[in-house]
Amino acid sequence: MLARTLILTLALAVLASAMEPGSALAQDAQICFDAADKVTDGRTLEDAERQAAHAACQRALAATSSVVQKYQLQEADFDVTGTRPKP
Secondary structure, eight states: OHHHHHHHHHHHHHHHHHHSOOHHHHHHHHHHHHHHHHHHTTOOOOHHHHHHHHHHHHHHHHHOOOHHHHHHHHHHHHHHHTOOOOO
């Protein structure tokens, strides 16, 4: 009985940690959104800053499973890179 309780507790802990978004995702998303805000405010990004922000956007996109977050990150990445997909 004790082993079953221990296994169940361990399984719940693993599930809870898997559902919690990683701090890397949050940091990358923040870098992406901050750079997009700069561009939409009319400021320019240096090439290195633009590349770093684009890479952060791409990592955040890959790390999230939320459709809403993916949309927001893609829109921010379009602002950062200055490209929009053709309709």
